[in-house]
Amino acid sequence: MAQLTANLVKFVAEVRAVQATPILVTSLSRRRFSNSTGKINENLADVTAATKAAAAQTKAYIIDLNAASTKYLNAIGPEKSATYNLIPTDFTHLNSQGSVVFGNMVAELIEEEVEGVEKYVQPKKEIAKAIKKGTYYFPANCDGEFCG
Numbered sequence: 001m002a003q004l005t006a007n008l009v010k011f012v013a014e015v016r017a018v019q020a021t022p023i024l025v026t027s028l029s030r031r032r033f034s035n036s037t038g039k040i041n042e043n044l045a046d047v048t049a050a051t052k053a054a055a056a057q058t059k060a061y062i063i064d065l066n067a068a069s070t071k072y073l074n075a076i077g078p079e080k081s082a083t084y085n086l087i088p089t090d091f092t093h094l095n096s097q098g099s100v101v102f103g104n105m106v107a108e109l110i111e112e113e114v115e116g117v118e119k120y121v122q123p124k125k126e127i128a129k130a131i132k133k134g135t136y137y138f139p140a141n142c143d144g145e146f147c148g
Contacts, residue, residue: 001050008054023114024055026066028102031091033078040070063109068131069102075134083138100139105131 008024015022026048032041048066055062073081084098085091094102107123108131130137 001046004047004050005053005057008051009057012054012058012060021061021114022058023061023063023110024051025063025106026051028094029066029069029073031073031078031081031085033081038078039074042070061114063106063113065102065106065109068105068109072105072131072134076136080136080138097139101127101131101137104128 012022012024027044029040030043032043033039034041044066048064052062052064054060082088082091084094084101086093086095086098104123104127107121108128110117111121111123127137127139129135
């Protein structure tokens with residue numbers, strides 16, 4: 001994972017060189033649950049640690065999507081978590097509804113962590129409220145590209 005950290009450190013430098021603000025985001029949790037604990041298998045700890053190390057080295061903003069998504073998925077459980085899968089057996093990639101829910105989570109986390117982004121980042125409050133409460137949310141009216 002040292003190479004990932006080094007690549008992210010380089011990325012941060014390149015972003016700053018063009019007068020932009022780098023924001024590092026840890027990986028979205030996979031939606032695989034342990035049969036013994038009923039909780040998410042946290043199998044991205046090394047990638048998350050590499051991202052956090054790069055943020056610490058560069059003093060870049062860090063959004064811990066892995067922790068936030070793990071907390072939410074544990075709250076709603078395996079059956080409901082699986083409804084966000086792109087296909088039933090794919091616990092990594094998201095369908096349209098999952099993209100809306102977790103995209104909103106990222107927007108909410110960025111809004112909380114990064115000053116001055118309010119006019120650019122506008123999470124849907126209804127989704128944010130459900131996530132914070134640990135309540136299952138499945139967007140309606142999806143046409144494959146946008147869910148409202």
